Amino acid sequence: MNTAEMIDETPLTGLRFSKGHGTGNDFILIADPEGERNLTAEQIANLCNRHHGIGADGFIRAIRSRRLPEGAQILAVNPGAEWFMDYSNGDGTCSEMCGNGVRVFVEFLVAQGLVILDLGEELAIGTRGGVKTVARSENGYRVDMGPWEFIFPEKARERGMDSLVEAAGLEVARPALSISMGNPHTVVALADLAELEGTILFTAPKVDPEPVHGTNVEFAVPAEPLVSDGVGRISMRVHERGVGETLSxxxxxxxxxxxxxFWAGDQAPDIWDVDIPGGIVRVRFFAGSDGTERVELSGPAVIVADGVLA
Structure with missing residues (x-):
C-alpha cells in the first residue's frame, strides 16, 4: 500500500515517523521542531487507521513550544518547557493530554537526540493540559500529572457519585464519578472481574450528565484485599474519547x-497499582507546594519502529 496516496490534503511522502507505546497504548510520533508539518484531522485519522494506515490510538507531534500559541502561553509560565506535545486522538480530534503518551513522547525526544535525559533527571513538557514534569526512572518514566479535581464537585462530595453510565454488557445504568486530570474522565466501580470482562466497549458508553467536552470512561474493580503492604490495587478497562477501547x-x-x-475513605493509601490490559502502572498521590493534591504516574515507554511514508 502507498500510505501517502490515501491522504489527499497535503502530500506526506518522505515524512519520517516512529511508532511507540506505553503499556500497549500506542502512538505515531513525528519530529516537527519548527512547526512545518500541520497535518489535518483527516490526515491524522487516516494514519492512525489500523486497516488503511499505520495504526495507533493517538498521534503526537514534537514541536518547540514557541511555535504554537498554546506553547507560548506555557513558556510564559515555565520557560524551561522547550518542547510541546501536540497530541491528537486516533480520530484526528485534538486532546488536552495523555499520560501514556507523554512518557512515550519523552522517550521519542531522547531517541531522536532532541534532548538528553539521564536517570533521575527531569524535563518540563508543554501540553494543552498544562506543564508536565517527567523524570527518567529505572523502569521508564515518572510523570507529575498535576492536580486532580472533581468535574461536578457539589454532587461528588454530597453523594460520592455524580452521573449514571450505560454500557453494553451491563444490565442497568451504573453510578459513576467524573474526575478531571487536565482531561475529563468518568469512573464506574464494578463488582468483580467477571463483570469487568463482560462489559462491551466497542461502542461509547452513555454518560448522564456528560462533561461538556465529552469524557473518557473507566470501569474499575477493586482487588481483594483492596490494600496490600500499603499499596492499593485495582483492575481497569477504558473507553477513550475518539478512539474506543485501548489497552491502557x-x-x-x-x-x-x-x-x-475517594470512595475508600480517609485511611486509603497514597500509592496504587492499576492493572490494565496492557500491563501495570503505578499512581502516587502527594501534596503540592500550592496546597493542591497532585498525582504522579509511573510506567514504561517503548519505541518499537521507525519508518518513512512512501
Missing part, C-alpha cells in the same frame, strides 16, 4: 485510582 490510558488510570481512593 495513563490519565484514566490516575482518575480511576483517585475515584477509588
Amino acid at each position: 490510558c495513563g490519565t484514566g488510570a490516575c482518575a480511576a485510582a483517585a475515584a477509588t481512593r
Whole structure:
C-alpha cells in the first residue's frame, strides 16, 4: 500500500515517523521542531487507521513550544518547557493530554537526540493540559500529572457519585464519578472481574450528565484485599474519547485510582497499582507546594519502529 496516496490534503511522502507505546497504548510520533508539518484531522485519522494506515490510538507531534500559541502561553509560565506535545486522538480530534503518551513522547525526544535525559533527571513538557514534569526512572518514566479535581464537585462530595453510565454488557445504568486530570474522565466501580470482562466497549458508553467536552470512561474493580503492604490495587478497562477501547490510558488510570481512593475513605493509601490490559502502572498521590493534591504516574515507554511514508 502507498500510505501517502490515501491522504489527499497535503502530500506526506518522505515524512519520517516512529511508532511507540506505553503499556500497549500506542502512538505515531513525528519530529516537527519548527512547526512545518500541520497535518489535518483527516490526515491524522487516516494514519492512525489500523486497516488503511499505520495504526495507533493517538498521534503526537514534537514541536518547540514557541511555535504554537498554546506553547507560548506555557513558556510564559515555565520557560524551561522547550518542547510541546501536540497530541491528537486516533480520530484526528485534538486532546488536552495523555499520560501514556507523554512518557512515550519523552522517550521519542531522547531517541531522536532532541534532548538528553539521564536517570533521575527531569524535563518540563508543554501540553494543552498544562506543564508536565517527567523524570527518567529505572523502569521508564515518572510523570507529575498535576492536580486532580472533581468535574461536578457539589454532587461528588454530597453523594460520592455524580452521573449514571450505560454500557453494553451491563444490565442497568451504573453510578459513576467524573474526575478531571487536565482531561475529563468518568469512573464506574464494578463488582468483580467477571463483570469487568463482560462489559462491551466497542461502542461509547452513555454518560448522564456528560462533561461538556465529552469524557473518557473507566470501569474499575477493586482487588481483594483492596490494600496490600500499603499499596492499593485495582483492575481497569477504558473507553477513550475518539478512539474506543485501548489497552491502557495513563490519565484514566490516575482518575480511576483517585475515584477509588475517594470512595475508600480517609485511611486509603497514597500509592496504587492499576492493572490494565496492557500491563501495570503505578499512581502516587502527594501534596503540592500550592496546597493542591497532585498525582504522579509511573510506567514504561517503548519505541518499537521507525519508518518513512512512501
